[in-house]
Amino acid sequence: MGRYILQRLIDAVPTVLLSLTLVFAALRILPGDPAVAMLGDRAPIEQIEAFRHKVGLDQSLPMQYVNFLAEVATGNFGRSLANDTPITQLLADNLPYTLELTGFATLISLLIGIPIGIISAVAHGRLPDHVARLFGLAGYCIPDFFLGALFMLYFGLHLDLLPVMGGGTGFPDRMLHLVMPAATIGLVMAAFLSRLTRSAMLEVLRFDYIRTARAKGLSTWLVITKHALRNAMIPIVTGIGIYILSALSGSIAIELVFSRPGLGQLMIGAVEARDFPIVQATITMFALFVVVVNLMVDVAYAVINPRVRTGEA
């Protein structure tokens, strides 16, 4: 087990490098100049030159690449162009908000999505299944930021139940500010997760050992939780990685809807404010997130599927 995890960690090194290279290259090699993209194509040439010099875009590409990797390795991303704040500070301030939003959203989606998926599979073809499938379809079709805006209109402005803006100060207030944003992302994710759980359960419920377990006289509940769910968990856990990442990317728009601080807000604000170093640092953070989540999925996969850790698969 430990060996498998170590192996995955070593495998992750080139993936991290590739992802960092992708971010680096996309910002520089794609047609279009980040300086022009940031300042607009009518900016005077001197202004563009000054900008390039200030953020180091006038150095040779290999030199920029080495500097970029050094920044990532040391966690020192330089300073914001707009107000000279150290970017590391900005990241540290905003990261907790994004983490708590993504974390709670994932928790909500697990608590709602998996049970709905199970009920849907067990009641296959009957009314609860139809309702659950409708829920799954709705979650795919309603954009998360629209759902967030609807929640805000109804629960925030119409009923005046929940705070509509900001991240809150102090623990109780902060949790209160988390309810609507986390519920928005959580519900959309729960819809996806219910679809996934349903199909994974239907797949498993077909097998002979389920019939055997039932024939032994085990209760339906026990058959579902002990026999079916455990085996259905493998595709679900693999899928959860994708959903955590979609919650993370969903947090970008949701932070904007609810004017919450966070990495997404920081990133979009920086694109608008033409703050190139922050843009690069935040996108890098998101890219590293992607790698870490994928790595966690690999490890979780090994924990629930013994064949992977003993190397049979």
Next chain:
Amino acid sequence: MSATMIPARSTALGALRRDPVGLICLCIIAALLALAIFAPWFAWADPTAQNVLRASRPPSAANWFGTDQFGRDIFSRILHGGRVSLLVGISAPLLAGLVGTLVGVVAGYVGGLADRLVMRVVDLLMAFPSLLLGVLVAAAMGPGLRNVVIALSLAFVPRFIRIARASTLSVRQEPYIEAARATGLRHRRVVLRHVLPNIIGPILVVGSLQVATSIRLEATLSFLGLGTQPPSPSWGNIIRDGMNNMLGSPWPIVASGVAITLAVLAFNMLGDQLSDAFDPTRRRKS
């Protein structure tokens, strides 16, 4: 099996037409396309004309969906915004589909080192959430319609490569491919005449689902201010504008959100129906 696969295409479309859900989806899509294409005929009001005297009105006979904080007619903005949303929604998967199918088929047919290299890049791109790729491209190339199409195509290409490659790998095993080669056909003809027609089904399914995703992502990017730039309307930036005037009027948000949901729903259901229609085992059952 291979004998039944050749006429599968025509009967699949036939099955789609006979199926009520598929028919409804096609009707909704046709209606949305017609409303978008002929937007100036249906909505006379200029979608960018401001009129502060008629700001933040609820729906009325003159302004079916009301007006926004600048007094612009929302109905007209939704129809004109639909042009952008559907244009991006369809062109990004189309572009990605053409490139992805070509690369995927070649990778699957040729195999070897080229195949492994392509799949490595595909895995890397697939790991990134599409929205993040969109933000990355917008940051590098600037916001705007053309760059959104490029960003979304980049996000979708790996999905098409993967499905085209997998389908090619399974088709390549079929005896009729070997037979075609044995009759002396060149590789290019084998691919064009025998491989492509037999893998088009799964690619169309992915394509239809990607149109749904593409409409959703374009709306999200425009909502973030990285897509269609104001004053041009798009479904995403109508909601963005609406967020600044929530107390004044909820109508822009609701109308635009419903439009996105409806379009995504129609293309998503169409994808599901196509998937059923192209699956011979399911068709026989019904």
